[in-house]
Amino acid sequence: MFKVQFMSIHARPRPISHSCTLEKTKYLLKVSADTRNLKLGKVLHGQLIKRSAESIEDVVIQSNSLINHYAKCRQMSLACQLFDRMLERNLVSWSSLMAGYLHSGLSSEVLRLFKTMNLDGTLQPNEYIFTTVISSCSDIRALEEGKQCHCYVLKSGLLSYSYVKNALLYMYSSCSDVQGAFEVFETVSGSDILSYNSMIHGLLEHGYLNKALEVLIKMVSEPVVWDNITYVTVINLCKHLKDLNLGLQIHNRIFRTGLKLDVFICSAIIDMYGKCGKIFSARNVFDGLCNHNVVSWTAIMDAYIQNGCFEEAFNLFIQMERKGVLPNECTYAVILNSCAELSSLRHGDVLNARIKKSGLSDYVIIGNALINMYSKSGDVESGHQVFSDMTYRDIITWNSMISGYSHHGLGREALEVFQNMLAAEEAPNYVTFVGVLSACGHLGLVDKGFYYLNQIMKGTGVTPGVEHYTCIVGLLCRAGLLKEAESFMRSTPVKWDVVAWRTLLNACHIQGNFGLGKKVAETILELDPDDVGTYILLSNMYAKARRWDGVAKIRKLMRGRNIKKEPGVSWIEIRNNIHVFVSEDKKHPHSSQIHEKVSELLSLIKPLGYVPRIDTVLHDVEDEQKEEYLSYHSEKLAVAYGLMIAPIGGPIRVIKNLRMCDDCHCAIKLISMVTNRKIIIRDANRFHCFKNGSCSCGEYW
DNA sequence: CTAGGGTTAG
Structure with missing residues (x-):
């Protein structure tokens, strides 16, 4: 109440009555800092200048209050000026300034300050300083400096502070050192809800789903109270595990505890249900939320797209705009995906124009989504144009371009992009090599394919999986080496799936190898007796060999198992209409x-x-x-x-x-x-x- | 007078 009164009376700078004591000024400075009220703080600053302090200690505290105020208001040059002019500084002076730099996105400045402070040597860093410095390391992914802080913390015995422990844990996790994070988590006693949240989130982010699940199970057995962030994190885990049952349990737990659903939790739940194929559940949560933001809108659109309801996603996009919610880069990425699935070049082009107008073109996810949309819409050249224009690229960018070219049968172009990727020192991953090996297939480069599989993949530390081996099968088949393909399959210790065998079967069909084809078909039908593709290929093979008895046999088999050929559907987009x-x-x-x-x-x-x-x-x-x-x-x-x-x-x-x-x-x-x-x-x-x-x-x- | 974790994309 005091705050409101004060602000309404003294809205513009003018002398404050003497009844405003130093204690009150200090308190008000905290208020102005916490509410980011720059104007109020400036008034108080003027007040303090006019008044002489009682002791040196008071001067330090007053200055610290001001530094904190300016730092919270992101006025770093003002905060810095005050700091520099101080004749005497204490730990609070340093940590207030450091926190300001951290939150202004100038983390490297924090590390510089930390070094200066240590060189001076008169002040020993405390838990506040370490928390801020370690957080700065997380911010700029400075693992080395973070590790040094860890040693320092161990020596100073400050690891018992949960703030410090959690900052370290988070630092290791954001620097992708999951091992380091786990060590801090397990060896330092006293995990609070923040430790659990950070740990699960970090493991999740780096793909250690089962490890994250283990931590969740441990957390359930501990008497920690879950907060909103715990729910968001755990729901995200369910999404990645595609574990609907667990998701339902968590959703239930929210109801039981009577937790108030915020837009973060709702967006996470919508997303989780969407990815688990429960579009109606997702919609229910969306409808139950009153304060939608761009994230919850984007989540529900994506939920529809994940479940093949592209039109509904477009409708929601229009509804969102009608409500005055501006799409952001993720929204466009999601909607572009819808265009990609539909091969809707026209909608994709319109969206691209809007993206350019709204100034979102520089987002990597936008570039990636555009490459994907253009490639899947049959215009890989425009995809490459986007690729060339991109200032920042990530692994997805490179992979999208490589597999885009590969799907279009442009093997040479795909391999060229791969070479450029290596030259740009981007480390290829599992997906990259699926594109690369299939490109070799399109070019019929058998030796090169094996070279990539055996040399380059080993060199980059990517372990080949069934998708890569399937590319090799396709490569051998395409080169007419069916026997080699078969023996490759029989001799490679990997769990071959229907897709792999069908690659070989298709080759048998194309090259008229009836004997091998029959054998392969038998293998597939052992794996999946209802595989429609196999029946169709088999029947086509019999037909090609003019074995009408065989064709009849297959048809009978299909009827007996009640297997129906999925009807062929084609569509074409002309002007703004899609004709099916x-x-x-x-x-x-x-x-x-x-x-x-x-x-x-x-x-x-x-x-x-x-x-x-x-x-x-x-x-x-x-x-x-x-x-x-x-x-x-x-x-x-x-x-x-x-x-x-x-x-x-x-x-x-x-x-x-x-x-x-x-x-x-x-x-x-x-x-x-x-x-x-x-x-x-x-x-x-x-x-x-x-x-x-x-x-x-x-x-x- | 100073410090920590979350949602939508691939």
């Missing part, structure tokens, strides 16, 4: 014209050598009808529609949910030639860029 085509469906308003267009295109390419692959049609119908079924494949419909109404001359971009079939691949190659158009198709596996009668995949996919 499902194989054999005639629901599109222009259905008959589109079918006419397909027939027209097919009759144009037949003289050029197109022969309908009726042998691959699974239906029990006459040949003529089989040909008709082929012409109703969703990608043919989408391409035809694109040629009918998309802007003349530009590329046609189509997205398909499954892999392209042989027949469509063959037909669209020739269509690209007769229409003189670039046709880019993103299928479940990769991109096919058709131009002048050939495809970027080099006839192998």
Whole structure:
């Protein structure tokens, strides 16, 4: 009440009555510091100058109060001036100034001050000084200096202060020294809730999920009271573990303890439910929160996107803007992801323009999201443009560019980016090598692939996993070395999955190795007796070998297990609309014209050598009808529609949910030639860029 | 008169 009265009466600088004692001034300076009220502090400062202090000690305390005030108000030059003019300083003078620098983002200045103070030698650092200095080390990731502080702390016996212990723990964890953090955590007695929060958060951040879970279990057995931050951290752990059960238990615990949900906790819960596939639970939490901020909006959008509801995410984006909440860099990254999933180049371009206008382009996550969006929308060149323009890059940037090029079959470009990455001294990781090895596959560079696997990967300390070995299988297959691929699989001690075996099976199909294919298919069906892809490939293989009895057998098997081929769906974005085509469906308003267009295109390419692959049609119908079924494949419909109404001359971009079939691949190659158009198709596996009668995949996919 | 931990992206 006193504060309010004072501020309303003395809003502008003027002498304060003598009844305002020194004690009161000191108290008010603390208030002005804590409320960041620069003006009030300046008034008090003026007051103090006019008054002579009783003792040297009083002068020091007054100056400290002022330094603290200016430091809290981020007026570091004023704070520093006062500090420099002091004839005598105590530990509070130093620590107030240091804390100011730390919070103003000038941590290196804190370390410099600490050195100066130690050189002087008259003052021994106390727990306050260490807490601030160690926090500064965390801030600028100065592990070496942090370790030195640790030694110093051990000598001075100040580790018993929880502030110091937790600062050290946090320092090790932010400097990625999880071992060091764990040592502090376990060897120093007395863990409070902050120790647990920092420890779990640190382990989580560096991917030690099981270790984090262990600490959580230990924390549950201790009589510590959880706070809001504990809940945020633990919910995050559930998200990373994808452990919905644990998440539900934590959510329950919040209800039981009657904790007030803040926007931090809600955002974390929304995110956790979203990543665990519980979109309705996520929505409930979102709706129950009254003070939404940009983070909670972004979390709910992402939850929808994670669950394939892209349109709802776009709607939420519009709603958020209507409420006057400005999107930030994460919001754009999330929405760009949605564009990437849909291959919505047009929406992505519009967003990019808005990002440029709002000045968010320099965020690494924005650049990364744009590279991803452009690559997945079939415009890897624009992705590379973004990449080139980026001032700061991280591991995700490099990986996105490498795998972007790789998916487009541009192996040479992918490897070039990888070389530049090494030259830029960015350490490659697990994901990097998946892109690199698949690039070798596209180029058919068998020796180079093995060189990367055996030499470069070992050199960088990345342990190869099944994804890398699968790339090697693909590489051998592509080079026609099926036997070698098979023996590689049988001799490499790794848990091969269906994806790996299907790579080999697909090669058997493409290269007509019926015997091996049958064997491989058996292996896959032992792993997963319902693998649709295998049945389809197997049936296609029988058809290719003209073994109609085999085709019939497979169909019977599929019927018996009630396995249905997922319908092929393709879509194309024209202007602002997305047009969806499902194989054999005639629901599109222009259905008959589109079918006419397909027939027209097919009759144009037949003289050029197109022969309908009726042998691959699974239906029990006459040949003529089989040909008709082929012409109703969703990608043919989408391409035809694109040629009918998309802007003349530009590329046609189509997205398909499954892999392209042989027949469509063959037909669209020739269509690209007769229409003189670039046709880019993103299928479940990769991109096919058709131009002048050939495809970027080099006839192998 | 001085000190610590959290949410949305890949």
